[in-house]
Amino acid sequence: MVNQMKTWRFEGLNWALFFEMSANRLENAMAAFRNGRCLSTDSNKVDEPLKVEEAETVDIPPPPTExxxxxxxxxxxxxxxxxxxxxxxxxxxxxxxxxxxxxxxxxxxxxxxxxxxxxxxxxxxxxxxxxxxxxxxxxxxxxxxxxxxxxxxxxxxxxxxxxxxxxxxxxxxxxxxxxxxxxxxxxxxxxxxxxxxxxxxxxxxxxxxxxxxxxxxxxxxxxxxxxxxxxxxxxxxxxxxxxxxxxxxxxxxxxxxxxxxxxxxxxxxxxxxxxxxxxxxxxxxxxxxxxxxxxx
Structure with a gap:
């Protein structure tokens, strides 16, 4: 009975840590987006400011002249x-x-x-x-x-x-x-x-x-x-x-x-x-x- 209670408490502690870490990461991510920065997909370091390239111009021929x-x-x-x-x-x-x-x-x-x-x-x-x-x-x-x-x-x-x-x-x-x-x-x-x-x-x-x-x-x-x-x-x-x-x-x-x-x-x-x-x-x-x- 004692072992089961300890196990339950241990598992509960892991879940609490998990949610706390997830909340911190989410808060950091939101802050990064607000500051014009984004998180790298392969690490927790902050990348350079997001750069948006100009859209490519497509040459569309004008309608045929009458x-x-x-x-x-x-x-x-x-x-x-x-x-x-x-x-x-x-x-x-x-x-x-x-x-x-x-x-x-x-x-x-x-x-x-x-x-x-x-x-x-x-x-x-x-x-x-x-x-x-x-x-x-x-x-x-x-x-x-x-x-x-x-x-x-x-x-x-x-x-x-x-x-x-x-x-x-x-x-x-x-x-x-x-x-x-x-x-x-x-x-x-x-x-x-x-x-x-x-x-x-x-x-x-x-x-x-x-x-x-x-x-x-x-x-x-x-x-x-x-x-x-x-x-x-x-x-x-x-x-x-x-x-x-x-x-x-x-x-x-x-x-x-x-x-x-x-x-x-x-x-x-x-x-x-x-x-x-x-x-x-x-x-x-x-x-x-x-x-x-x-x-x-």
Whole structure:
């Protein structure tokens, strides 16, 4: 009985010493941390003050810059599109057969000008480098076969090349249906419609077709500026409210209202850069609607 009591007292003494030593160590450790020092893991001596190294800087590339390629960017509509895109802070390149525009305005110096022919793939595909969206204003008049080639084949080549390059959005400036005029310019309209079909096939989620009628605005011809709005603006004001006349057989499409080139440029750039802009065909009334200020 005596031996058991001694054993119990001996064990109790060990536990008391253990807790006392642990408490002292804990108190010393807390004091060391408060003084900016730490205990070594292999002994009870105090190490040098804790040094915190500067975090490593990781080079993260900036988000990809939006770059727009305008096919026919030195023309009447194309030049306004280039200017509109620049005003929105978008990097802009232009491709045309003549290369740099003759426009001497300061904004033209901020365009990346390329020279090439859409009917010859070897002469222009490098212009697609880094491009995220394309707007085509390519078109022309002449013989029926020539009109089909310029309005149709050239644009089809561009659409296919852009799709292969991974371009996300493609906007095509087509033309409104003018009824009887379609038969007089058969190659022109057949080419336009063939390009539209190709675009909707290759870009089902990012392809937009604008179908304006007569486009008016200030047109630069050399050093001269032609104010095409003198006629177009009054007609737009009258005919945009006469939409029912557009349904009259044969002559109805002739009542399609003209549209300002600035309106076409604004909608084209928005369609090319706004990922939520709906794909498909936008007629002249849709162009006018998209350019109207939103009611509060």
């Amino acid at each position: 770059k727009l390629l305008v096919l026919g960017g030195n023309g009447f509509v194309g030049s306004h599109i280039c200017k509109e895109a620049l005003s929105r802070g978008i990097a802009v390149a232009s491709l045309s057969r003549s290369g740099r525009s003759s426009i001497n305005d300061p904004w033209a110096n901020n365009i990346e000008w390329h020279r090439g022919n859409l009917l010859s793939s070897d002469s222009w595909k490098e212009a697609l480098s880094g491009v995220t969206s394309v707007i085509s204003c390519v078109g022309g008049f002449g013989s029926s076969s020539y009109m089909y080639k310029i309005n149709g084949t050239a644009n089809i080549n561009a659409i296919r090349a852009a799709a292969e390059k991974g371009v996300k959005r493609f906007v095509y400036i087509s033309a409104a249906d003018f009824g009887v005029a379609n038969y007089l310019l058969q190659g022109y309209y057949e080419g336009k419609r063939a390009a539209e079909t190709e675009l909707l096939t290759k870009f089902p989620y990012g392809g937009v077709i604008l179908r304006p009628g007569f486009i008016y605005g200030t047109r630069q011809v050399g050093s001269m500026k032609l104010p095409l709005g003198v006629i177009g603006s009054p007609l737009e004001m009258v005919l945009k409210h006469a939409k029912p006349l557009n349904q009259v057989p044969l002559v109805g499409p002739l009542f399609t209202p003209p549209v300002n080139v600035k309106s076409v440029a604004k909608v084209a750039v928005r369609a090319a850069t706004d990922t939520v802009f709906p794909p498909g065909i936008i007629d002249v009334y849709g162009i006018l609607r998209y350019t109207q200020p939103k009611s509060s």
